[in-house]
Amino acid sequence: MSSIISIQQLNKVYDSGFVALKDVNLEIKKGEIFALLGPNGAGKTTLISTICGIVNPSGGTITAGGHNVVTQYRAARNIIGLVPQEISTDSFETVEATVAFSRGLFGKPANPQYVEKILRQLSLWEKRNSKIMALSGGMKRRVMIAKALSHEPDILFLDEPTAGVDVDLRRDMWEMVRGLRENGATIILTTHYIEEAEEMADRIGVINKGQIVLVEEKDALMQKLGKRELTLQLQTPLTELPAELNGFALELAKDGHELVYRFDSQSEHTGIAELLKQLGQQGIDFKDLSTSQSSLEEIFVNLVRDSK
Ligand SMILES: Nc1ncnc2c1ncn2[C@@H]1O[C@H](COP(=O)(O)OP(=O)(O)O)[C@@H](O)[C@H]1O
Numbered sequence: 369m370s371s372i373i374s375i376q377q378l379n380k381v382y383d384s385g386f387v388a389l390k391d392v393n394l395e396i397k398k399g400e401i402f403a404l405l406g407p408n409g410a411g412k413t414t415l416i417s418t419i420c421g422i423v424n425p426s427g428g429t430i431t432a433g434g435h436n437v438v439t440q441y442r443a444a445r446n447i448i449g450l451v452p453q454e455i456s457t458d459s460f461e462t463v464e465a466t467v468a469f470s471r472g473l474f475g476k477p478a479n480p481q482y483v484e485k486i487l488r489q490l491s492l493w494e495k496r497n498s499k500i501m502a503l504s505g506g507m508k509r510r511v512m513i514a515k516a517l518s519h520e521p522d523i524l525f526l527d528e529p530t531a532g533v534d535v536d537l538r539r540d541m542w543e544m545v546r547g548l549r550e551n552g553a554t555i556i557l558t559t560h561y562i563e564e565a566e567e568m569a570d571r572i573g574v575i576n577k578g579q580i581v582l583v584e585e586k587d588a589l590m591q592k593l594g595k596r597e598l599t600l601q602l603q604t605p606l607t608e609l610p611a612e613l614n615g616f617a618l619e620l621a622k623d624g625h626e627l628v629y630r631f632d633s634q635s636e637h638t639g640i641a642e643l644l645k646q647l648g649q650q651g652i653d654f655k656d657l658s659t660s661q662s663s664l665e666e667i668f669v670n671l672v673r674d675s676k
């Protein structure tokens with residue numbers, strides 16, 4: 369698949385001297401959902417803002433749809449929709465007028481049917497004549513999404529879309545995002561919720577302290593990281609594993625008092641039943657057992673810590 373966004377050697381140093389992005393190289397594939405995961409202050413909003421041409425890079429190049437986002441700003445920006453992290457809330461305009469106006473700003477001809485379609489998709493149609501400032505927070509966020517979609521962008525950025533959002537909006541948003549992707553759009557979302565990345569993304573990029581720490585297909589990441597452990601506290605400590613157990617991913621721990629079995633939590637076949645049967649046959653008794661999972665949360669924390 370070809371890249372729709374190409375970022376090379378991107379650096380951002382704010383006027384304060386703060387280095388917010390360091391040598392970022394990143395390719396976003398056309399038609400994918402890419403989740404940019406990172407703790408607060410990692411540089412997610414800065415990265416998105418530079419791609420959208422809102423923040424000037426200090427070095428490096430970015431192209432969107434082949435257009436340089438600095439020197440060909442208009443052409444690049446026309447194919448981008450941005451739902452910013454902060455929602456602006458002070459408009460006296462109605463929902464429908466705001467979305468239609470936003471479309472016009474991008475030089476697109478009026479298209480009431482299209483505006484109606486996105487308002488309906490976002491459950492905003494009933495509120496189309498309401499003034500934005502009178503809407504609830506969740507409704508305002510829906511308007512921000514409608515505005516971002518108003519000019520039919522090929523690329524949609526969602527900056528922390530579900531931070532503080534209710535369950536309904538979250539569900540609608542994911543449905544909409546999937547629908548957009550089916551129509552060929554590329555979606556980049558930032559989040560510090562791991563579950564969100566897990567649920568939605570095709571690929572995940574982890575950013576920490578302005579640096580991209582990892583970029584990987586979600587499935588591969590989950591496979592790698594979705595390991596579980598079963599720990600058996602043995603009645604009688606073992607000095608070594610009997611040969612009959614060679615076929616299992618086992619390790620002795622705590623001076624032979626514990627047997628640790630690692631298995632893939634993603635797989636249908638964990639092998640635990642066979643293991644317990646073998647242990648029974650070998651006369652290896654255990655007094656207790658426990659399982660633990662390296663959660664994505666943990667993995668993420670480790671990644672971020674290792675990259676310090
Ligand atoms: N205009 C600015 N001037 C100076 N520092 C900034 C500015 N905007 C953001 N920063 C700093 O850059 C870092 C990254 O911020 P941001 O991109 O908003 O992170 P994230 O979106 O991942 O939470 C933070 O430490 C933030 O304080």
Ligand SMILES: [Mg+2]
Pocket residue numbers: 412413414453527528
């Ligand atoms: Mg942010």
